[in-house]
Amino acid sequence: MGKGKKPQRIGILTAGGDCPGINAAIRGVGKTAIVKYGMEVIGISDGFTGLINKEYVQLTESSLSGILTLGGTILGTSREKPFKNNNKNKKEISKSALITEHYEQLGLDCLVCIGGNGTLKTAYMLAEEGLNVVGIPKTIDNDVWGTDVTFGFDSAVNIATEAIDRLHSTANSHKRIMVIEIMGHNAGWLALYSGIAGGGDVILIPEIPYDENVIKDYLLKRAKENKPYSIVVVAEGIKIPSKEKSPGSYLARRINEMTGLETRETVLGYIQRGGSPSPMDRILASRFGATAANMIADREYGRMVAQKNCEITSVPLKEVAGKTRMVEKNNSLVKRALEMGTCFGN
Ligand code: F6P
Numbered sequence: 001m002g003k004g005k006k007p008q009r010i011g012i013l014t015a016g017g018d019c020p021g022i023n024a025a026i027r028g029v030g031k032t033a034i035v036k037y038g039m040e041v042i043g044i045s046d047g048f049t050g051l052i053n054k055e056y057v058q059l060t061e062s063s064l065s066g067i068l069t070l071g072g073t074i075l076g077t078s079r080e081k082p083f084k085n086n087n088k089n090k091k092e093i094s095k096s097a098l099i100t101e102h103y104e105q106l107g108l109d110c111l112v113c114i115g116g117n118g119t120l121k122t123a124y125m126l127a128e129e130g131l132n133v134v135g136i137p138k139t140i141d142n143d144v145w146g147t148d149v150t151f152g153f154d155s156a157v158n159i160a161t162e163a164i165d166r167l168h169s170t171a172n173s174h175k176r177i178m179v180i181e182i183m184g185h186n187a188g189w190l191a192l193y194s195g196i197a198g199g200g201d202v203i204l205i206p207e208i209p210y211d212e213n214v215i216k217d218y219l220l221k222r223a224k225e226n227k228p229y230s231i232v233v234v235a236e237g238i239k240i241p242s243k244e245k246s247p248g249s250y251l252a253r254r255i256n257e258m259t260g261l262e263t264r265e266t267v268l269g270y271i272q273r274g275g276s277p278s279p280m281d282r283i284l285a286s287r288f289g290a291t292a293a294n295m296i297a298d299r300e301y302g303r304m305v306a307q308k309n310c311e312i313t314s315v316p317l318k319e320v321a322g323k324t325r326m327v328e329k330n331n332s333l334v335k336r337a338l339e340m341g342t343c344f345g346n
Contacts (some may be wrong), residue, residue, distance in 0.1 A: 008109040009040040014073040015047030015119040019152025020277035021285035023067040028289020030064045046076040051099045071275040124321035127302040135304035143187035145323035146315040147306035151285040155278040164198025171229035177263040179232045181248030186237040195233035202343045206237035207327040210345025216258040218343040
């Protein structure tokens with residue numbers, strides 16, 4: 001779908017849950033595309049919804065200035081999955097067909113999809129339909145296959161760690177057990193990293209099945225050793241009985257019932273996704289964005305920008321789609337924490 005010598009026209013969209021660093025990535029793609037290659041750049045509104053409804057804005061060098069440090073996404077986002085329930089009503093044109101039609105009508109040479117697992121799967125499916133697509137991985141969950149890290153993760157680790165730090169002093173004053181529930185979807189990366197950085201005594205992640213009795217014995221032993229308080233970091237994705245609403249409140253109640261120790265819970269929630277990106281996320285997002293523009297210039301379509309062994313590279317979207325990167329069985333950080341006496345409930 002290239003256009004010979006005519007400057008390329010590209011569209012950028014951001015989809016799925018937002019995270020710090022998205023605007024830095026939009027700026028990285030857009031500025032490189034405009035300044036280095038003279039490309040024309042449009043921003044699609046609200047993820048795939050914008051392509052279905054043909055809603056977009058022109059992005060210029062000046063409209064991309066001043067957004068590096070902004071949280072959220074200037075383009076808006078949505079969790080629209082255009083291939084879900086496709087063709088249910090055969091009389092209506094399907095959402096994915098509308099996307100292809102509008103991609104052509106807008107004269108796009110490539111669509112840059114900035115998102116997490118759901119977005120990158122849709123990006124792959126659109127590539128299979130014949131669109132030129134480049135993916136950029138973003139999420140606080142850090143669970144995208146094919147890259148060692150996603151932007152958004154470092155900022156979220158900072159936010160969650162600061163929250164855990166603050167729990168220490170109040171837990172100490174009241175001699176309480178503090179349970180904190182951390183986001184991360186089905187993966188435990190955010191709870192693991194913030195739990196270790198924040199000195200969590202117990203860290204529970206979906207990848208390591210826990211036994212409530214192990215947690216009980218561990219906390220009672222700490223109390224017996226005159227440790228006045230304990231911090232329990234719980235990933236939102238851990239298994240809990242189906243009738244329970246949240247891991248944080250379930251665990252806090254069970255710990256109190258089992259140990260008799262006064263226990264409180266904190267659900268950190270969307271604070272973990274909001275606000276300005278950390279310097280490391282600004283750098284990663286800028287590098288990912290600029291690399292995506294270089295890939296488009298080189299017609300390297302159907303791929304996702306990635307970081308592997310500290311190098312920026314790219315991987316086929318085909319390898320990424322439909323997978324989730326979980327904390328591995330022999331994760332070295334888990335091993336070191338176990339050696340220091342941290343309890344993972346197993
Ligand atoms: O994927 C990012 C994330 O914040 C997860 O950690 C969380 O489970 C989910 O999004 C929340 O989704 P929503 O924004 O749809 O409530």
